[in-house]
Amino acid sequence: MTARPDSPEVADAAGSWRSAYVHIPFCSRRCPYCDFAVVTPVETEVPHRDYVQAVITEIGMSPPWEPLDAISVGGGTPSVVDPALLGDVLAALDARFGLAPGAEIGLEANPEDWRPRRAEALREAGFRRVSFGAQSFDPIVLDALGRNHEPADIDQAVATARACGFESVNLDLIFGTPGESVASWSATLDRA
Template sequence: MSSTGRSVGPSAPKRAAEPWIRANDPLLADAAREWKSAYVHIPFCARRCPYCDFAIVDESEVGAGGHDRYIDAVIAEIALESNFAPLDAVNFGGGTPSRIQPHQLGRVLGALKSRFGLAPGCEISIEVNPEDWSHAFAAGLVAAGFTRVSIGAQSFDETILGVLGRGHASTLPGEVVASARAAGFASVSVDLIYGHPSETTMSWEETVTTALELHVDHISTYALTVEPGTVLSREVHSGAPRPDDDIQADRYEQFCEASAAAGFDRYEVSNHAKPGYACRYNLATWAHGEYLGFGMGAHDHRWGTRSRNHRRLDRYYSDISEGIQPRLGSETLSTVEQDRDEFMLGLRLAAGVRLSPFARRFLDGDEGSRYLDAGIIRVDAGRLVVNDPMLTDAVARESLSLSAGDR
């Protein structure tokens, strides 16, 4: 424990860096529940992608000095935080963190380190857009302490990159992977999106093959979702085809088979990793671990409370300048509600979720028995596991009726 951090839970084994631990190992999920993390939201983007509804700011609106002002505000927010615990994982997400210079990101890391401490082997991860990358940028990130990079490749088909509104050529993510390896990142991941109506089976097959040939350690695959308020949603409402659920299910299965054959384990519905390379931050959040969130729109979960920050930059800045935490809202959860959250999140883990009193009530009820009998879920080594990841949301929805009675 660092002199600045207060331990809020038992110290957990650090397994993520151990190459023989498979990403879907239940022991890893158990450990991840105890990990402490921090999320830092960097909202800037060169432009908004047509499918994205994340809390972002178009850079053209912030002008010169906008990045420095934001980094100063995040550091001020970290200083407002109570003691937590040394961090097992830090994740810079967005938005597009790669819009910010490594030395500025390093200042935030320095503030986290001096406020909370970093546990041995702490994973420090960043989401990057391929077009922002350079060897100098990579070297700067490694020098600042980053250990893991997640590259927003999305597709290796030029047509699909075009309809997704992406600003990079299909060959660029491969160059970024090679450069990240050369710079010394311990773990390299790519993000993919599947199921755009323009995508063909062959196009997806080629994207999957190319991603696997890059020999990355980790791949996140997301079904294209039509989020309200996005350009994509407006297009769909004006008559453009929407992504087809059955086709997306086929694409997902295709990916799972190919990636498993290449040595990846699915450890969460959308996340696949080679042994030793599960993303700690991902695992910890799905395993209901505690995390602090900093920056505009960031979420936070600790000590039975869930909070979220303002999604508007002006509101975020004005609270910070008054020396108050920039909260849009907070709720304190009862023990039953915490068990329910752990259940809903943990259903997405391939290792499943611990049999809490909430999980046992679900199993004992009509829905649970029905799903058990139908082979949709199973109980394995003291955990409830969804056998078919595509049915995770359906099982979660059933359990909502159970929680409605608890309020």
């Protein structure tokens, strides 16, 4: 039997951890394997600013809560949005709920568009963690997945994130791409 979400067992397991997920649906392009709710520039004319303002309005309508231990901004590729706008979202969450000391504040990004200026601006906006959609270090696998980056772009993105002071750098990897060998997967894990 599975415990109900509102049961004491679940509450005890969860403790007092409070987190918020903010979905930013924008991507520069749609990856062929992606099933997430995303839009590309050719699929929408909604300006990033208007979407972010709607998110901030929704945050303002939320009931007050405990300070947040974590904020995750995902999508989509939130790093394609102006860092100042993402900073406005963080400020709205902080104003509405507060942030616990040492709160983890992260976002998702793609290696091919991660540049020092953008990384610095995102760090200054309050992000401490970044998760890159690396998927693989094998060029053949990256091609099969329709990715726009090369393995060297992943290395550069990680180095840039660390140089800009991100406390945590994560790589999302995909296992089992058609045509991927055990040796290829092993090499990706070793390099990651």
